[in-house]
Amino acid sequence: MAAAPERESWRPEVIPGRLVVLRRHRAENLRAFTRWYADHDVARLTRYQVSPLSNDEVQRFFYARIMGSEFLAMAIHVRDTDRLIGTCAFSQLDGDHGSTLYHITVGERDAWGKGYGTEATELMLAHAFTRLALHRVALTVFEFNSRAIRSYEKCGFVVEGRARQAIFRDGQFWDEIHMSILADEWETRVRRS
Numbered sequence: 001m002a003a004a005p006e007r008e009s010w011r012p013e014v015i016p017g018r019l020v021v022l023r024r025h026r027a028e029n030l031r032a033f034t035r036w037y038a039d040h041d042v043a044r045l046t047r048y049q050v051s052p053l054s055n056d057e058v059q060r061f062f063y064a065r066i067m068g069s070e071f072l073a074m075a076i077h078v079r080d081t082d083r084l085i086g087t088c089a090f091s092q093l094d095g096d097h098g099s100t101l102y103h104i105t106v107g108e109r110d111a112w113g114k115g116y117g118t119e120a121t122e123l124m125l126a127h128a129f130t131r132l133a134l135h136r137v138a139l140t141v142f143e144f145n146s147r148a149i150r151s152y153e154k155c156g157f158v159v160e161g162r163a164r165q166a167i168f169r170d171g172q173f174w175d176e177i178h179m180s181i182l183a184d185e186w187e188t189r190v191r192r193s
């Protein structure tokens, strides 16, 4: 692996894309976070618990992780309007093994299904495999979250395992699917495209 990049390039101010721009989070984004994580559909798609996060929980999560050093978190803005629509992040960044876990929530429902989340993930993968020189990016997703699974597949993630019937939702058990992409797989995709 390459030497650790300087902090500024490790946690950039801006990562520009075609549809979206990723920006570092600012303290005022807490208001949007509080709204997103109070949404039952967002909770249903992203949490084991069926209830949304309380305001206190969102605040703790936001300051400790999103604004803190534990996550490499970026805000997702629509490029044309600069509207804040969501958040994406790496957690458990492990320099020894070159691996990390990926998370994304487009919190504004009217921004789902427009390719914004998929492009945000592509931008984060490019950052992971170039600037951060990582070897592997992994994630977990609930089996019933078809849009997210499709989005991750479009970015090159492959299913590597499943925790069978790990979550009971909407009256039945579902698997938690484990997906990942490796640096050489990402490079092959980029060369092809």
Ligand SMILES: CC(C)(COP(=O)(O)OP(=O)(O)OC[C@H]1O[C@@H](n2cnc3c(N)ncnc32)[C@H](O)[C@@H]1OP(=O)(O)O)[C@@H](O)C(=O)NCCC(=O)NCCS
Binding pocket: 042, 045, 046, 086, 104, 105, 106, 107, 111, 112, 113, 114, 115, 116, 117, 118, 119, 140, 141, 142, 145, 146, 147, 148, 149, 150, 151, 154
């Ligand atoms: C999951 C998420 C990041 C996907 O980003 P997105 O920008 O909405 O995704 P896209 O618009 O690129 O759509 C991805 C694919 O899903 C398909 N899709 C859209 N809506 C769908 C739906 N309701 N069911 C199944 N597939 C759907 C799209 O057609 C597209 O596939 P295609 O290009 O082959 O047609 C975003 O929707 C989101 O954050 N949702 C809420 C929180 C969440 O689920 N987070 C992930 C937790 S693991």
